[in-house]
Amino acid sequence: MARLAPKADTLRALFTRSGNQCAFPGCTHPIVNAKNKFIAQVCHIEAASDGGERFNANSNDEHRRSYENLVIFCYPHHIETDDTDEYTTERLRQIKLEHEQLFLKSDFKIDEAELQKLVNEMQTYWSNLDRLNQVEHYDIDTGLAMEVNGQANFQDIINDAREAVSGLEGLLERLHQSDEKLNDDFLHLLNLRGIPESVFSDVPYYENPFENRNWESHNLGTPNWLLKLRIALTHLEVKYLSEYLKTNSNDNTARAKLDSAKSKLEEYAISAIHVD
Secondary structure (H helix, E strand, O other): OOOOOOOHHHHHHHHHOOOOOOOOOOOOOOOEOOOOOEOOEEEEOOOOOOOOOOOOOOOOHHHHOOHHHEEEEOHHHHHHOOOOOOOOHHHHHHHHHHHHHOOOOOOOOOOHHHHHHHHHHHHHHHHHHHHHHHOOOOOOOOOOOOOOOOOOOHHHHHHHHHHHHHHHHHHHHHHHHHHHOHHHHHHHHHHHOOOOHHHHOOOOHHHOOOOOOOHHHHHHHHHHHHHHHHHHHHHHHHHHHHHHHHHOOOOHHHHHHHHHHHHHHHHHHHHOOOOO
16 A cells, blocks of 8 residues: 655646646536635546556556646546546546646645645654654664654554564463463472472462462453454554545555455454453
């Protein structure tokens, strides 16, 4: 899902030549409403990523985000033009050309502050984050700096989070096994010192601090919190991808991941229980 965002100058030209209308023939749906909010979608003629509509493997990322490859549609017409049999690359380019010729002298302009906010705010933030992590990190010379990758896409982050959950699960299981051995290790220590185990034989198991060490934490707390975390990550994935696809409806990879996450969340919704 990683892609290059359109440049500010590119978006400025698209908005200026739009006449504040969807480019689909005959559609007058505004692209910016009375509150100066963008209510349409910047669409790719040739998809930005592999698997999308009209994706051209011989193209490159710069062309994919170029003015020539972008057009503004309202949401319904963005969905309609996903039909690649009817809306070929050539036809969409012709639709874009004919629409823009209607508004060559249009005085419509998008608010520059909103445009810059739309394009630059997060790009600046992520670039700064990478500089902090890769150049200015306090321990950059030790090789111990933990990576914080500002260029990672959403799915990379979700995968990292799930890997961390699995790592925590493995760590907690090793601690569980260590606590289960604690009583045997203690008895072994007594034998090394020649102390008979019988001196503790009259101590009830529930008063023995080495017996069933942290039983509730290992057998109740750990599985409940890990499951809660997995549900939250899946819930987050569904929320994000459903919003992402509103403006990137031709991303078939994201669509497949959303369908999978939705099914998983439904499974959690009907079957997840607390261990008690």
